[in-house]
Amino acid sequence: MAETPWTNTLDYDYPDMTTVDDAAWAPAREAAIEVQRGRVETIAADAAPASVANVLHAYALSGQELDRLQRAFGAVTAADGTEPRQRERAAAAPEIAAHHDWITLHPGLFERFGQLQHRIRTGQESATDEQRWFLDQLILKSTVAGAGLCGADQEQLKSINRQLAQEEASYSHLQVHEAQQSALLIESIDELTGLSESQISSARAAAQEAGYASGYLLRLTMPAQQPVMSSLKRRETRRKVHSASVKRGSLVGEDGRTTREIGARIAVLRAHKARLLGYENFFESVLPLRTAPSREAVETMLRRIAAGAVTRVGKEVQRITEHLGYAPEPWDLTYGIEQVRSAQSVSGAPSRTISLDEALERLFDAAHRTYGITVVEREDLPGYVPGARSFEVFDGEISTPGTGLGLFLLDLYTRSTKSGGAWMNGFSVPSTLLGSQAVVTNNLNVAPPSEGQPTVLTKSEQRTLFHEFGHALHALLAEAEFPQLSGTAVPRDNVEFPSQVNEVFRELYRRPTPPGTVPAEDQLWGKGYSTAEHLAAVVIDLAWHTLSPEQAEDAAQDPQDFEDRVLADWDLDLPLVPPRYHGGGFKHIFASAGYAAGYYSYLWAEVLAEDASEWFREVLTDDDALAQRGALFRRELLARGNTRDPLDSFRAALGRDPSPEPLLRTLVPEVPASTG
Template identity: 50%
Template sequence: MEHIDRPDVTDGTTTSQPSPENPLLAESTLDYGLTDLSRIRDEHWLPALEAGIAAQREAVEAIAARNVPATVATVLHPLGLSHRLLSRVERAFSCMFSVHATPERQVVQQELAQQLAGHRDWLTLHPGLFRRLSALESPLAQDETSATPEQHRMLEKTLDEARAAGAGLDDATQQQLRAINLELTTAETAYEQLQRHEATAHAAYFPDLAELAGLTPQELAAAEAAAQEAGHSSGALLPLNLPVQQSPLEKMTRRSARRRLHQASIARGTLTDAQGRTTSQIGAQIAVLRARRARMLGFEHHLDSVLPARTAQDRASIEAMLRPIADGALARLDAELQTLREAGVLDAEALQGARSDDARADRTTELEPWDISFGFAAVAKQQASDSSTNPAQPADATSGGDVPVDEALRQVFDAASRLYGITVVERDDLPSFAPGARSFEVFERSAEQRPGAGIGLFLLDLYARPSKSGGAWMNSFSVASTLTGSSPVVINALNIAAPAPGATAALTPSAMRTLFHEFGHALHGLLAEAEFEELSGTAVPRDNVEFPSQVNEIFQELYGGGLADAGQQPAPVDLWGKGLSTFEHVAAVVLDLAWHTLSVEEAEAAAEDPEAFSAAALVAWGLDHPLVPPRYGTGFFKHIFAGSGYAAGYYSYLWAQVLAADASQWYREQLGQRHDSGPADASAKSGSPARDDEALATAGAHVRRELLARGNTRDPLESYRISFGRDPEMDALLRQLGL
């Protein structure tokens, strides 16, 4: 895509000379414009943000005041350039804060969030800008002024967002919207900060290391280090990750210790902030505010207000997708629990591990919620062992042991290289954006299999720390844009236990899948080709953004030769636990939809007792299981309450799974077709590495060009149809989940 020369367009930087005391105000001299966080102090952020806001406001006022015909060059281009400084500051802070949120930075974040909320309202509700954008709508629609399809889409998206925010409403209503938005931002920030505090406060402390029998030496060393960092002179501390099922539960053989960790996990949502509110209460108030805002915008509830920016058509289509998955997951979970009981994995453990001071519950063989992760992992090992001696039932390549970090990265990068023709090279000369993070440069792969043209940077922060947000995610310091001239600089963050000094970190099979998933997001950003930052890479509708990352998970199977089995039912060993994981996920989706499909009056009633409302929502769907709670509870559902991104949108993961499962089957079909249509020699047989590489490269190049590179520059569902030659169907997902 060509870069357009626009010498007369404001670029969104300040008109005065940048202050040398604040490095954020000047363009970075590092490769790809990487922000050097080592040069930035906490007091730099707010002045830089204010400068970015001022620069954009100056540019927008100029756009609104120009008395010339509305064209791409006079409206869209200057608007797309107006936020260069603001985006650089906002993105850098977001990347830094997510991985290292010190108490000082939490104070900074509160102020930044409020300033940004006010500025976004100013921008989307600016009457002059809205008038200029509206004036361009008709000429573009009638081809009276030249524009590319992407420019058409950029105008459509900008106007849709403005109208959804209340542009065009009367001044009094807009003032009320601004007040609600500011109150929402304050509440979301309060939820996020209290949720972080609870994760630390409820971390499970074990004075005796023997209580953590079953954990690896690496995991024990990390737990000891966490205890020392928290101020304990001895013992071990298990920090809490976001999901209700804490990963150490899979290995902990002491039942009483498992009980303590599980109860610490579900106790989140009980501590209060300075105003005496729990996270559940703050979350309920957020739901009330969102319901009020939706009504002011003319919608029945919050879900309806965000659907115009999603690919799902309506609530009915979401529930039609969800119902068969929910019913099937519950049935499969019950069958899995029965298998777990019959396997007897708890019998010997309960008898041998029981001590005289253990509670009665720890000496019974009846299943309890804290036994689920441990029991499922034990049965998985049994099944993997059985399948390894049964050629008719091959073990999943991902169900083996832990993988050293460098080998895990080799596999992830090699899969991307084989698919998309790229090369990833580590860079030791760049400043780290977080303690222990690593930097990589991504290149096109030349014909000689060596690095070619540079694409961007990939930054990786693997290890958990108290100041780091829970879970795993992708974020960006910058995104690909021919308009602004920026290149992609993306991060992946995970939360695995850091290795002990001198030891080598390793990823569990689950963490390996997470690494492949998050690198799928990274590829979506790295391989983007767009004119506007607002349409680049992962800037797709929320219920589409998880699709490329979920597709990338299947390429973990490249190392087990499993991609050529198009359309076959997965082996039982590969289906084990699908009922559990799907049930947990669906239950969390139901909670999200319940909170965000309420009228104002219903939301206010639910806020009287948030936990009772949450419980009733699960009962209504038949998902109130005594042994398996939702993946996230209302008191620790960061996705939907610590920000608005996934609010009324946690279904997006399952929605994207439908797309990903269908696309995964397409990849398998490409391998099968290539094997079937090739010459009848030894190199063309199914599973041949040479033929597989050729088939994968052909399929990957097509998907890279027609889907990953496109981002939101056209309708993502259209990109899907062009890439895979069909509309997605549910069958592949139901088969994958064993439903």
């Protein structure tokens, strides 16, 4: 076993991150890269007939040490990105990018893949359906990445990829730094009227931690609209918070650039990369690896959703104006939404806030009732970062520790070194080839309570908890031979689908409401606003990534003006609804390529999720029927991951193709139910 930065492992081969030596990351990474390079060269040079064993299995196992190392580093750095770790991330990014290029573009390896594909197709080598799928995906990814380019073009491609890795790391570093600088110091407690005692205590503790002798520090979360704005009663305080939030992207970094400017440069490089690969734009270059059939299909769906969202926003603003008694500004919208919700008791949802203990009880109970699993806390296991909690997940009833499906690690609280937003990471994934099981993390940014006080989650945080646990379940319940296909390793525009479906199980704990007492409009209260702000971010992403190199260079001259024109073209230039993210604060698409040209994935996945959620809602009051559908969904969809086309998994679970009508009904209730 290669040297690692940690000195001890726990159940499920989970690294004990309390024993990490941060100075060991770089040498361990370099050693792991060399190990994989040697194995790939061996595969490529092998003169024996290509087989599943000497090509496919050998390749899948070639980078296991590097993968394990990068997973651990990514998990701990996102949750606790100290300056040394941020520096290591920046230094490692171009090296990792170059290594991935070396493998993806390796002519000998690509040739061996082709040889094996030919032998399987001609009956000279047998293979399972998963093995055939994996091989086809590897060849597709290599082709899309430029494996067929000539030598000079490949060198140019590698240079662009190295530049992209450096720019993405710079974007991430500056964004984390700006988030720290953007925290808002409030001098008087009166300005925080409307916040809970726990939130106020947390803000006071944050100020003390930051070195302020007095006052209250409000740290900003990633989206434009900050959660506290729905509770703050003073308009001036809401205005201050809003102003601090939307101006992000203006801080100048050490190299004299803002994140807006770095993001624009990333878009330019991606456009040049796409042209080199023979595509019109970056979106077209990644489309073969997605489930969406075409750009036209994506934009047609988005424009239908946009029309419904804009219509609903107008109705919501009118109702908020009537309730508040004045014309709202952008910092009044989420406050007004909550005020109307409270006054009208709309949606039949659970109380706005519940304790963390109750939220976790609901979360784990829903998973037990739907999928038959049991989750128990493992207080004997150390957290991978300070304050994280560890849970073991069993298939069925509780058994001997270490014999379950895997571990679920929860890092709930915000910290100054933590990335914004909420996400899932994995230290390992289930793989019969590796003999590994899932060790997954969920990360939120909840304000820690004051000492001696319980943690209380808002309605939005409860939803996020269920959402992220949906990702965790996708990994924990996976069944795959190859780690590269396991769990959440699905196309980017499909990965959010299971997590969005998991949100429906919050409805198991709603207060019952008599039929007909809650109007359809009230059940969907606030949906127009939330969809419009999200959709504005989606079209900004699409706009940057559907440009030619020349168009991208032109847009980069004034990134904000470019985005303003894009929103106007989509009729989403709504003065009261700023985009959820803009180019200066869009970690999803500029801190890495993960969601680049793919932030539409959330809405594309929501089409699938709303359809599947309606399917589950039909049986939420019948535990036996819920368990039956849960077992089918688990077996045919969650367990399958990317071992086959994810749309085939949808059809196998629900018995039909997905329909967009359920999602459209959340925006325009008069859309009729499907009769298919």
